[in-house]
Amino acid sequence: MQRTQDIYNTILKKISANQRQVAVLIDPDEYSEQNLNKLFSRDISNKIDYIFVGGSIIFSDIGKCIDNIKRYSNKPVIVFPGHSTHISNNADALLLLSLISGRNPEMLIGNHIIAAPKLKQSGLEIISTGYILIENGKTSSVQYMSNTQPIPREKVDIAVATAIAGELLGLKMIYLEAGSGAANPVKNKMIESIKSNISIPLLVGGGLKTATDINSKFNAGADIVVIGNAIENNPEILSELLKFDK
Numbered sequence: 001m002q003r004t005q006d007i008y009n010t011i012l013k014k015i016s017a018n019q020r021q022v023a024v025l026i027d028p029d030e031y032s033e034q035n036l037n038k039l040f041s042r043d044i045s046n047k048i049d050y051i052f053v054g055g056s057i058i059f060s061d062i063g064k065c066i067d068n069i070k071r072y073s074n075k076p077v078i079v080f081p082g083h084s085t086h087i088s089n090n091a092d093a094l095l096l097l098s099l100i101s102g103r104n105p106e107m108l109i110g111n112h113i114i115a116a117p118k119l120k121q122s123g124l125e126i127i128s129t130g131y132i133l134i135e136n137g138k139t140s141s142v143q144y145m146s147n148t149q150p151i152p153r154e155k156v157d158i159a160v161a162t163a164i165a166g167e168l169l170g171l172k173m174i175y176l177e178a179g180s181g182a183a184n185p186v187k188n189k190m191i192e193s194i195k196s197n198i199s200i201p202l203l204v205g206g207g208l209k210t211a212t213d214i215n216s217k218f219n220a221g222a223d224i225v226v227i228g229n230a231i232e233n234n235p236e237i238l239s240e241l242l243k244f245d246k
Helices: 007-016 033-039 062-072 105-122 141-146 156-168 188-195 211-220 235-241
Strands: 021-026 050-053 077-079 093-099 125-133 173-177 202-205 224-227
Touching: 007 021, 007 125, 021 202, 033 062, 033 235, 050 062, 062 077, 093 105, 093 173, 125 141, 125 156, 156 173, 156 188, 173 188, 188 202, 188 211, 211 224, 211 235
Parallel strands: 021 050, 021 224, 050 077, 077 093, 093 125, 125 173, 173 202, 202 224
Antiparallel strands: none
């Protein structure tokens, strides 16, 4: 199976060229093939950089979902796993997420050990990523499923120190997340402070509902903005969300 190669270096090259990058997060349980067709029309697909696939709990066949996505888009498909079983060789890469904001050992290393042999044999590009969950005003699926507490949204110093620790541990990216459908996105002050203290790519997601929201996260320092929950029930809105400043 032909895969997109060297996605991480592509991310770095685009950052060096000051390109704003967008990832769309697809939950296999929330999308029909018809919706995927609408979502990844040629005009829209040309404006996004990556397609993440994943969710806290997945009932659908993740491999079939990825195959359907690849019918409509040639952009790299990256697994965003919520569990060690969420692996598909149909993808191009996988974010190996460590929930470094929490203290649950299963989310820091336990699930990784279970998945490691399969990942080693998969041929997927593995991108180790520090996942930092930020409190958003309500209990998120990640918080509930991971049995961890998010970092309080006002505690910028803790978030910064956590991101620095992730980089020093050798993680390749930091994903700053307010949670799916967050009531309050990550504050720009926190994004700015983290970006000024790390040298690895910074991804930001959760609660981004407008092009203005997305633009503000880029201006604060996000290298990649992730759009997810906002487009689940209304795929057509993606074209409006992508009207941010280039």
